[in-house]
Amino acid sequence: MCRRLRAVSGALVVRADAGRLPFADGGFGTVVANHMLYHVDDPDAVLRELARVLRPGGRLAVAVNGSDHLHELDAVGPAVGRPDLGRSGTRNDVTAATAPAYVARHFTGVTAERYPGDLRIPDTGPVLAYLASLTDEPLTAEQVAAVTALVGARIAAEGSFRVRRHTVLVTAVRPRK
Numbered sequence: 001m002c003r004r005l006r007a008v009s010g011a012l013v014v015r016a017d018a019g020r021l022p023f024a025d026g027g028f029g030t031v032v033a034n035h036m037l038y039h040v041d042d043p044d045a046v047l048r049e050l051a052r053v054l055r056p057g058g059r060l061a062v063a064v065n066g067s068d069h070l071h072e073l074d075a076v077g078p079a080v081g082r083p084d085l086g087r088s089g090t091r092n093d094v095t096a097a098t099a100p101a102y103v104a105r106h107f108t109g110v111t112a113e114r115y116p117g118d119l120r121i122p123d124t125g126p127v128l129a130y131l132a133s134l135t136d137e138p139l140t141a142e143q144v145a146a147v148t149a150l151v152g153a154r155i156a157a158e159g160s161f162r163v164r165r166h167t168v169l170v171t172a173v174r175p176r177k
Helices: 002-006 043-053 071-079 099-104 125-133 141-158
Strands: 028-034 054-065 108-121 161-173
Touching: 028 043, 043 054, 043 099, 054 099, 071 125, 071 141, 071 161, 099 108, 099 161, 125 141, 141 161
Parallel strands: 028 054
Antiparallel strands: 054 161, 108 161
């Protein structure tokens, strides 16, 4: 991701520990934590750090997944004998339901907005590519055939493989002390 971002003209890309950012206190007016807070060991420490680098009155935006986000894709791996391909990549209990309370411990004016939507996948290729991206252990030929049959049957019956998306955007303000 950093390599791709460095290709953006004028972008300053710094790879750092979210709990120990190499920036001055109050150096930013806005901080975005995009689909990452549920991957850290200590979300409170990260939120304290985000508050530290925000100036008083600065805005925070945190995106998290809802409980039914990509549920249909999460079900495919276990259905074809690969339970390791379900969405279990979280390291803590930050969810769409708990994120506002986490943020409220460190910020004021907390709001949460839901952004549900659907993906309509017309063929099995993107599903196979997604599953392959989740692991270093490739799908076997039998598993590929099982995914193709399972997803293909849905596409044949419904015209596409429908996958629910559900993002929640939590916004807040750093207190002015």
